[in-house]
Amino acid sequence: MSEKSSFKVRWMGKTEFLYFTHGKIYTVLSVEKGWYRIVDDSGEDYLYPPDQFEIVEE
């Protein structure tokens, strides 16, 4: 079950190596079971719970 709508989010959590950088904007490739598929700082796409992302562009 995946929604293919692409939108942008900002990571509001702390900067963590191979995860995300605080304040950086990422593209959500799809929403799968409510989780965001995002290419993180490792350069690969993974699924993340939406809790600490802020939607900046629908």
Add this chain to the structure above:
Amino acid sequence: MSIFTLGDLLRHHGVKGQKWGVRRTPEQLGHKPPIKEVLEKSQANSTMGAEFAILRSLGAKAKNYMVLDPVSKQEYPFVEGTKIRNPTVFAGKGSSKALREEVAQGLSKQIGGKPSEWQHCKGIGTLDVDGKNTEAEIHWFQEPSVGKHRFKVKEWLDD
């Protein structure tokens, strides 16, 4: 009746090749290495490891088994007692695919261990997603001296 004479005994000067003060290794003596050593070597060299459990506690001992670092306040809801099944190394030591240099160096700098010892692994685990047990392909990094880190969900395996 003795078959040796005193002269025979006095002519014995030790074992051929033996050096005074130098002990032979367990391998030279034909002894088997301790089982712990065998297991550690086997796990370090294989690309397929044994399944392992996600610890129940979320305390210090368990934090390495969280999908996300607790510092970020994001915690992947592994179902208590779930086991990561079919763990496989797909990049890094013991694999035909190398870890990217900046990843290996970064992990070593941020977490510890040797860059050459880091492995990228995958397996299958069960997460609690909105109260429902959900199978997922999980990825993580590991290094023998510092353990497993940076768990991530790659795919949901349930429809």
